[in-house]
Amino acid sequence: MTRDNAHKRGETALEARGLVKRFKTGRSYIEVLKGIDFDAKHGDVTMVMGPSGSGKSTLVAALSGLLKPDEGKVSALEAKDLWSLPTGKIDKFRLDHCGFIFQGFNLFPALTAKQQVMTALKYQGASPGEQARRAQAALESVGLGPRVNQRPSELSGGEKQRVAIARALAKNPNLIFADEPTSALDGENGQIVIRLLREAASVRGAAVICVTHDPRLEAYADRVIHIEDGRILDDVRRTPDANPAPLSH
Amino acid sequence: MSLALATLLYEWRRYMAAVVALAFSGLLVLAQVGMFVGIGKGFTAQIDRARADIMVLGPGAKALFGGPSGLPRRMIPLVYSHPEVTQVAPLDGSGGRFQNILSPEQQAKEEARAKRAGKGEKGGGGGTARKTEFVNVTVVDAIPGYVTVPTDYTQSMIEALRRPYAVAVDETALKRLGVKKGDKALYNGKTIHIAVVTRGYPNIIQPTLVMSRDTLRMLGEADIGQRVGPLMVEIKDPARAEIVAAQLNKKADGKFRAWTRQELADANSNAMLEDQIIGIMLGFSAFLGLLIGVAITWQTLRGAIMANIKEFASLRALGVSMGDLRNIVMELSFWVGIVGVFAAGLLTWGVSLLATMGGVPMYFPPVLVAIVAGFLVAIAMLSGFLSLGVLKNSQPADLLR
Ligand SMILES: Nc1ncnc2c1ncn2[C@@H]1O[C@H](COP(=O)(O)OP(=O)(O)OP(=O)(O)O)[C@@H](O)[C@H]1O
Ligand SMILES: [Mg+2]
Numbered sequence: 001m002t003r004d005n006a007h008k009r010g011e012t013a014l015e016a017r018g019l020v021k022r023f024k025t026g027r028s029y030i031e032v033l034k035g036i037d038f039d040a041k042h043g044d045v046t047m048v049m050g051p052s053g054s055g056k057s058t059l060v061a062a063l064s065g066l067l068k069p070d071e072g073k074v075s076a077l078e079a080k081d082l083w084s085l086p087t088g089k090i091d092k093f094r095l096d097h098c099g100f101i102f103q104g105f106n107l108f109p110a111l112t113a114k115q116q117v118m119t120a121l122k123y124q125g126a127s128p129g130e131q132a133r134r135a136q137a138a139l140e141s142v143g144l145g146p147r148v149n150q151r152p153s154e155l156s157g158g159e160k161q162r163v164a165i166a167r168a169l170a171k172n173p174n175l176i177f178a179d180e181p182t183s184a185l186d187g188e189n190g191q192i193v194i195r196l197l198r199e200a201a202s203v204r205g206a207a208v209i210c211v212t213h214d215p216r217l218e219a220y221a222d223r224v225i226h227i228e229d230g231r232i233l234d235d236v237r238r239t240p241d242a243n244p245a246p247l248s249h
Numbered sequence: 250m251s252l253a254l255a256t257l258l259y260e261w262r263r264y265m266a267a268v269v270a271l272a273f274s275g276l277l278v279l280a281q282v283g284m285f286v287g288i289g290k291g292f293t294a295q296i297d298r299a300r301a302d303i304m305v306l307g308p309g310a311k312a313l314f315g316g317p318s319g320l321p322r323r324m325i326p327l328v329y330s331h332p333e334v335t336q337v338a339p340l341d342g343s344g345g346r347f348q349n350i351l352s353p354e355q356q357a358k359e360e361a362r363a364k365r366a367g368k369g370e371k372g373g374g375g376g377t378a379r380k381t382e383f384v385n386v387t388v389v390d391a392i393p394g395y396v397t398v399p400t401d402y403t404q405s406m407i408e409a410l411r412r413p414y415a416v417a418v419d420e421t422a423l424k425r426l427g428v429k430k431g432d433k434a435l436y437n438g439k440t441i442h443i444a445v446v447t448r449g450y451p452n453i454i455q456p457t458l459v460m461s462r463d464t465l466r467m468l469g470e471a472d473i474g475q476r477v478g479p480l481m482v483e484i485k486d487p488a489r490a491e492i493v494a495a496q497l498n499k500k501a502d503g504k505f506r507a508w509t510r511q512e513l514a515d516a517n518s519n520a521m522l523e524d525q526i527i528g529i530m531l532g533f534s535a536f537l538g539l540l541i542g543v544a545i546t547w548q549t550l551r552g553a554i555m556a557n558i559k560e561f562a563s564l565r566a567l568g569v570s571m572g573d574l575r576n577i578v579m580e581l582s583f584w585v586g587i588v589g590v591f592a593a594g595l596l597t598w599g600v601s602l603l604a605t606m607g608g609v610p611m612y613f614p615p616v617l618v619a620i621v622a623g624f625l626v627a628i629a630m631l632s633g634f635l636s637l638g639v640l641k642n643s644q645p646a647d648l649l650r
Pocket of ligand 1: 023024025032050051052053054055056057058649650
C-alpha cells in the first residue's frame with residue numbers, strides 16, 4: 001500500500017475558504033479565526049507562524065478535521081467539503097490521509113516504539129505481518145532501527161518525537177500536520193525532526209503544514225504564512241535553503 | 250499483543266485496586282458457596298458412600314436427615330418381598346451429650362492454665378481443654394459388607410467397631426470434641442471409647458459418632474418400637490436400582506418412598522442449597538460483591554483511562570474511531586476481569602486452606618466456580634462500560650494548543 005504522491009507535487013492538496021472560528025468566553029464570543037483563506041500543495045512544507053494566541057493551532061485543527069469551524073469551507077483531497085461529512089466519514093478521512101505530530105509526543109507508556117507504530121497501522125486494516133514490516137521500515141527511516149523494542153520511558157525526548165513521526169508517517173499520509181513539533185526538543189533533535197518533515201514533502205509529495213514559533217525553521221520551508229489575531233498577515237513563497245544553518249540553542 | 254493487554258501488564262500497579270476489589274468480591278461469594286457446599290457434603294457423604302442401592306424413606310421425607318424420614322417397622326418385610334432385594338436394614342441413630350475425659354497430666358496442665366488465667370494471663374486455645382458437645386449418633390451393623398456399612402470402611406475399622414462401646418469419629422471433629430484415637434469419653438454419661446477415626450465425613454454443624462447397632466442398644470438408645478429409621482436396601486444388580494425403586498414405589502402405594510442413592514444425594518444437597526436463608530445470604534453477598542466490585546473497578550478504570558487520555562486523543566487524531574477506543578476500554582476491562590478471577594481463585598484457595606485446617610472443609614463445584622468467574626468478568630465489563638464516558642475527554646483538538 002504505497003501511495004507515493006511524488007507525481008502530484010505542486011498540485012493543491014488542501015484549500016480553505018473564509019474560515020471563522022469563535023470561542024465562547026463567559027458571556028461574549030472571541031473570534032479566533034477571522035475569515036482565513038488557506039491552501040497547501042503536495043510537496044510543500046507550509047510553515048504557519050505568528051505570535052502566541054494568534055490562532056495557529058485553531059487553524060490547523062479546522063483544516064485537519066479535528067475542530068469544526070463556525071463558518072467557511074475546507075476541501076481536502078477528494079473531500080470537497082470536509083466539514084459537511086458525518087463524523088465517522090471525517091474520522092475515516094483522517095485515518096486514510098492525515099498524519100499528526102504534536103508538541104507532546106502522546107505515546108502509550110506500555111507500548112514499545114514498534115508497537116506504537118503498529119497500533120496506528122492496525123486501525124487502517126493492515127495485517128499483523130504488514131504492520132510489523134511497515135513499522136520497522138518507518139522507525140528505521142527516522143533512525144530508530146536499534147530502538148524499536150524500547151518503551152517511551154527508555155527513550156529520550158528527541159527519540160520519542162521521532163517515534164511519533166514514524167507513527168504519523170508509517171501510513172503514508174498525504175497531509176501531515178505538525179504543531180510545534182520541535183519546541184520540546186533541543187537544536188540537534190529539532191533539526192532531525194524538521195529534516196524528516198522536509199523529506200516527507202520532497203520525497204513522498206505529502207503536503208506538510210507545520211506550525212512553529214521558531215524562525216530558524218523557515219530555512220526548510222517552501223512557503224511561510226504569518227498569522228496575527230486570526231488573520232493572514234502575509235504569505236511568502238520561498239526556496240528552501242540547500243544547506244540550512246544548524247539549529248542550536 | 251493488544252494495546253489493552255500491554256497496558257494492563259505494563260501498568261499493573263494502576264489496576265491493582267480493581268483486581269483486589271474483584272478478588273474480594275469473588276472471595277465473598279466463593280467462600281460462602283464453598284462453605285455451604287462443604288456443609289452439604291457432610292450430609293451427603295454418608296449417602297454417597299453407602300452400600301445401599303436404594304433407600305426407603307417415609308412418604309413425606311425429602312432428605313435422609315431432618316424431617317420425618319422414618320417408617321413403620323412392618324414395612325421391612327414388604328420391601329424384602331421384592332425378589333431382587335437381598336438385604337434390608339434400618340438406619341438408626343440418636344444424639345446426646347458428649348464429654349471428653351482428660352488424662353491426669355492433661356488435668357494438671359489444665360489446672361495450671363486456669364491458675365495463670367486467674368493471674369490475668371489469657372489461657373485460651375489448647376486442644377486438651379474439657380469439652381462438652383452435643384453430637385449425632387448413627388449406627389452401622391458391624392458386619393463386613395453389610396448394607397449399612399459405608400463402602401470406605403475397612404475390615405479393621407469394622408472389627409474395631411464391633412467391640413462394645415467403641416465409636417468412630419471423623420478426623421475433622423477430633424479437635425472440637427477434644428479427643429484422639431484411643432481416648433475414652435462420656436456419651437450421655439456412659440463411657441465410650443474412640444476406636445476409629447474416619448476421613449471425609451465432615452459435619453461442621455454437629456459432630457457425629459458412628460457406632461455399632463449393638464453398642465447403641467447397650468446404651469439403651471436403639472429403636473425397639475414400631476417405628477424404624479430409613480431402610481437401606483441392597484439389590485442383586487445395582488444397575489437396576491432405578492427399575493427396582495420404581496417397582497417398590499408401586500408396591501408401597503404411598504406408604505413409603507424408595508429412592509435410588511443418586512436421587513437422594515441430589516435431593517439432600519438441593520434441600521441444602523434451596524434453604525431460604527442460604528439463598529438470601531448468597532444473593533445478598535453477590536449483590537454486595539457486585540456493588541463494591543463495580544464501584545472500585547469503575548473508578549480505577551476511569552483513572553487509568555484519564556491517565557492515558559492524551560494518547561487516546563492522539564489515536565483519535567490519527568482517525569481511530571470512538572467505537573474502536575471503546576473496544577479498547579472494554580477489552581481492557583475484560584482482561585482486568587480475567588486477572589481478577591485468578592486473584593479471587595488464589596485468595597479463595599488460601600482461605601479454604603485455612604478453613605480446612607480449622608475443621609471447616611470447603612468444596613467448590615466446578616459449575617458454581619464457573620458462574621462466579623463469569624460474575625467477576627461481568628463486574629469488570631460493567632465497570633468498563635460505565636467508564637466509557639471519560640473517553641469523551643479524548644479531544645484530539647486539545648492536543649493542538
Ligand atoms: N477551546 C477553547 N475555548 C476557548 N478559547 C480558546 C479555545 N481554544 C483556543 N482558544 C483561544 O483561541 C486563541 C487562539 O488559540 P490557538 O491555540 O489557536 O493559538 P496559537 O496561535 O496556537 O498560540 P500558541 O502559539 O501559543 O500555541 C487563544 O486566545 C485561545 O485562548
Ligand atoms: Mg498553538
